[in-house]
Amino acid sequence: MSKHSVGEFEEIVMLTVAVLYKDAYGVAIKKDIEKRSKRSVSLGAMRTALKRLEKKGFLESEFGEVTAVRGGKRKRYYKVTPYGKKALEQVMETRKRLWDAIPELAFDI
């Protein structure tokens, strides 16, 4: 694995960003994660993860248009970079290899 490894929570965040595609901003990501994985996520934890991922180059972000809701604050939309996609694929592949390597009888005990 490379230096910039992807943690479990980070992986979920990145995948969710990918799922939401054009609509991936703070609250939306938070809600989606909460909906799918049935766990509560604090804004702070998520923000930290987003920031870290951006720093690692897995995500990139841009501001959206000003809207009337949200007290007139702009949304920051996230998007998975090709590098991020590669990292995700790598994770998946590693998992897959591991699954494949499990002997048939391992879980039958």
Next chain:
Amino acid sequence: MIRFFRWFCDPDIVEDLEGDLTELYEERARKNIALAKTLFIRDLLLLFRPGVIRNFKGLKNLNYYPMFRNYWISAWRNLMKYKSFSVINIFSLTIGMVACMVIFLFVKDERSFDAFHEKRDKIYRLCEVQSFPGTNTQNVALSMPGMGPTMAAEFPEIEAFTRFWGFGEQLLELDDKKITIDQVVAADTNFFEIFDYQLLLGEKGEVIDQPLNAVLSEEVAMKLFNKIEAVNETFILDGQQYIITGIMENVPENSHLQFDIMLSIGSATSSRPNFDSQFGSNFLNTYFVLNEGADLNSMSERYPEYLASKMDRDDINDIYKLFLQPLKEVHLASTDIEHDYNNYRKFNGTYIGVFILVGIFILIIASLNFMNLTTARAGNRAKEVGVRKTIGAVKGQLFNQFILESILLAGLALIFAIALGFIALPFLNSLIDRQLGMMNILGDPTIIGLIVGLTIALGILAGIYPSLYLSSFKPVVVLKGFRSFEKKSIFRSSLVVVQFSLALAMIISTLVVLQQLTYMKNKDVGFNKDHILLLDMNQQAQEKYDELKQALLNESNVLGVTGSGQRLGNNFHQWGFKARVDTGVVNLTPSNVHVDPDYLDVYGIKLVAGRTFSQEYTTDDGLAFIINEAFAKELGYDNPIGQKVGHGWYPNDSLGTIIGVTEDFNFNSLHYKVNTLSMVYHSEWGFSEMSVKINGENIPQALKDIERVYAEFVTDYPISYQFLDEHFEELYKSDEQMGSVITIIAGLSIFIGCMGLFGLASISIQRRIKEVGIRKVMGASTRELMVILSKNFAIMILLSFVVASPLTFLFLSGWLENFAFRVAMNPLIFLVGGVLAMIIALATISFHVIRAANANPVKSLQYE
């Protein structure tokens, strides 16, 4: 809240995060606004985490360390370069700090009295104001045995009461050993529940609940039984066998009640069934525990009614007023309370205030010194400031540098002060008779913190002005040659004036205090108090009083022997007294003392009229009275001799007569006016104390003789005596100690002041060295030069004198009011103080003045 968020949040993400927060809030608010608000705050607080918090710019990539190191080095080099200045500067601060520390320790020790009782805020001591006819009004710490139980029953505010009854020194018998114990007392069962004297063995509420129970202190237990586990052992006291039910820790030094053996009060009262309702005579201390929110004022409104219900006298509320004294005031605020027998190391609390004030004074003087010297030395640092500014230092940086330096110096002073404290304390302890320890300061982290904090604050405060001053130099002016920019500094001069005003105030106070103390020592009190030995009379000695007296009189070094019921130096007990006047018989209550017939002769008390007691008249036994002038005046007879008077309990038809009138001698301490007094002799009463007048030229031999003779007659009890003048010294201990403290502090403050002056003089004269040179060339004589150079300083001292005198006068008049017999304040004293300060100050600067005046003008002028 949101503002806080905006403040801490990384500016890169603040906008959209705030947006997220708002969106969440709005969505939640649709359901439940209150919940949304709480959640909003929770979310916000959860955001306070690394990754979200902004980087604080100031901390970014700036390393201050090399700069600090540079400050440190230049501070250190400056210290070393001007050694004498550094020493003066640091040392004066050190002395100020030591003085403060010692005062702090002293005050802390005094304040710690009775603070270890958990119920201290609820405990009160019952006191009385007695205004008996024919005697001075007095506050008294004693109360009647019936007051405790009945007041506790009738006043709902009183939760509990306990009575404390001192018996003084007693002889214990144990098998065949006989041992005297200093302080034997009795108290009610709940004594140990009210006061927190720690019991090592035995239960609080049970130890003294039966007659003939006793609790011993550890020390006494060791002394009697050689072990601490002495419960159930017995001893004999006064012919009765006591059983030991408990052992307590030795009573701490900071307790106003002191006792070695505590008996159950039942031991003394079981033979007196009416004890709990006994009124009339006051001989024990009563303490109450009040409940929360008890209103002393409302209680005191009910006292008259209470007194009237207990004692059948029409004038009861004229002669008695009750009041409750809070426990925390017993030690420090009982100066005006008499008959205060159970108040160990009683101290005049107002002196605490004086000490604190004096401590602050000396710290101010030391800090001013520090400021003054640092500022005056600015010239030396001017070039450094110039160079630093030229290479880019800003004002703030320089300010910080000098403040840091100032804190550093204060820190150094603190270290020296602590060291000096360790050295000086043993000496001080012996002087003021205390057990103060530096560990009381260093053992307590909060106090250490406080001291360090104060030192830093002091460093900053004392450093602010010099730092501002130094950092404001303009590099161009400074580097060109700083001499030209120096001006006369009014600020510095006024600092000196403040300093010297304080020092002067203390010098004058010292002089007056010492004057008063000497006055008290030497005042003709109306009797002879030198070389008089006071011998305690125990039971055996009382029985053999006459033989013992005769044997002592046969010794060549014994000049006289007499006996008395009470000791001089305290107010004598007040008893009822009857006097027949034209209109009938009046009742009065003067002080009374019962004496041996030759009492007046031995003490050299002078009669103004009549005769002294004599064995020749049988009526002199109980029916003859000698009164003092004050009482004679009170009685109002034209000729008091031969008038019919008697003790209050004498029937009206069998009164005695007044046989003599003495001068007013000060049987009480000089804090009080001479009270009315009546003396009487009763052959069958026995004396509690024998006064032996000895030959002053051969005291050791006289003591040996007395001890030998005493041992011949009294075999059961060891001898125990005290010199009368020692006893009097104890009475003025508080005042003496205050005197020593003021003297020391005054000495120190003038010393610090002079150190400052010395430094200042050196600088200011250095600055005028060219002027001196020119004057000299022009023909000024050395003497003229000295006058010119000293003039400024003399003016400053004069100004200080003008400032200090009136304030000191006010303060001292207040202090002298404490004494009924006091010295008049002589303006001369002020003058003496002023002149003294002037001489000291001029002597201090004379070193520099003379050197400058004698200097060769060629040297000072050659570079011009």
